[in-house]
Amino acid sequence: MTQMVAEAVRQASVNFMDTVAMLLPRILITASVVAVGWVIAWALKWAVRWILIWSRFNHGCERIGVSAVLKTADLPPADHLVSLIVFWLVWVGFLLSGVDVLGFTALEGMVRSFALFVPRLLVAIVILVLGVVCANFAWRATLIAAVNARVPSPRVVSGCVRALVLILAGAMALDQIALARTIVLTAFAIAFGAVMLGLAIAFGVGGGGIARRILDHWFPEHPPTEQEEFRHL
């Protein structure tokens, strides 16, 4: 009996040693891949940041309004953010490659999935950035035009325009990365429809007077008065 137990323990320890002997090199390789990956990701992060600083990337982001949005969202400056994204994408890529070396069946598909996910994520980021740029442009154009056309509450009007463009871009970005696609699409359709219906009712029924004033302003029945004939040139 004792001998059987001793044999089992010996066998278990042999198996354990075999497993350790088999896994140790893989763990070392994984650790090396992760460490080298971290160094490469870190180097790339600084290279990208340096290139962005050199090319005055932040200045461009300020001009198109991206910096203002990042500041509002309490995010780091644009060049820092881009370099961080590069760092994490590269390091997570190495990390998953390292994990793949371990040969765990459950983790085998992760690298492939990640490789497929990265392009979609990048496209989603581009969509978001373009959305922010378009939203800011539309906001400013609407605000200035509304002020010069004497439209009531120009900031509310322009804010709504910006929010709509941002929501549209956000929904497109989420759809791109296929994150809860059905929920996102359904929620977007319901929210968009509700907002539009609400605005239409508010403008047409609740704000009938304002609607009339705006339409009168755009399509005057009477010719311009002498007051309006004040000549600026």
Add this chain to the structure above:
Amino acid sequence: MADESLLSDDLLRQLMATGHVDILVGVPTLNNASTVVDVVRMAQRGIAKYFPRARALIFNADSGSDDGTPALVRDATTDDTGTVSASRPLRTTNRITTPYHGLPGKSSAMRVIFAVADLLSADAVVTLDPNVTSVTPEWIPALAGPVRDGNADLVAPRYPRTATDGPLVTQLVRPLVRAAYGWTLSEPLMGEFGCSSRFATHCLDLPSLGAGTTSDAVDLWMAAEALVKGFRPAQAALGLRLLGPGRKRPALPDVFQQVMDAVCACLELHDGYWLGRGAAEAVPCFGTLNGAAEPGPRPDVTAMAEAFARDVAALHPVLQTILTEPTLAGVTAAAATPARLVYDDDLWAATVFEFLLAYHRAVMTREHVTQTLLPLYLGRTAAFLMQHASSDPASVDAAFESLCLAFERAKPSAAALWTKA
């Protein structure tokens, strides 16, 4: 040299029959039937009375009127009041009217007029606005005389201005152009002008005549071109400038956009010249301004001031990207008391130059920069009218001069920032 492809065969035949002229009066038209006949008559009277020995041509370049303007110009008799008999010309004043090819607009019309002047070797070219109802025969010698006498290459007009008359010129274009280019030109957006054939030929040789932004405000571009290229400028006191009903005028935002685009485009184009200019040199003025300017319709200044307060609050996030902190603080403080609105000269000059720098640096779409200035311009105009609407002409002129000097004081720092941008 004139590009003869601008001129049709039929027109060339008429021009060859006319031969050399001493004075060419150009009238660019587009649906000006209600006013153009009087303009042509006044031009004819002016030539007959003041240049009876001169060979003259009244040339109408029409942009495609559909109200019979060319026929009216062609058939316009000198007049039926007997004035001609008292000053009969020794030569016939020819009249040619022609449609021109290309984009409609004053710029294209000017190109044709200059081509004709070049072809006929005109000594002096006078251009009249067909929509002006206050043209007198005296405008012809006033605009052509300094050129014919060899005293000037470009004669810009001068009109008596009240506080309410043409604030876009008196509050913005005049002081800005004067401070930047360093010449005391009162009316940079010359409605009428006279020029030498040398200047006409120079303009004709430039591809920028009628191209790009300059096509919208060709008069300003020509004035700036004359100043920059060393053509001798002069001014002629013309008296009141009243516009007829004519065609529907564009809305203020469109006019403002057009003028500001042209001013900014000219300053971009000529920065090699104006950045080095110092205090403004006087442009000689021939004649004296007479006739009190009519006050014209008065705007509702209180409503303008209240709108200014609302607009500054609404545009605050946009203004933050254009104006420096002290200037924005000044504008905001001014807008805080619309009932006693004070937008002083130095603050206004700083505002305009900072907008100009924002345009130059393209901190946002350039259209947005110029459009954002409109509410501030209306605020400044309201403030000026609150202070000077009832002032006597001398006080108003002094206020105009004071504003120009404020722009001159603000220019050096703006010029330094312009070169750094």
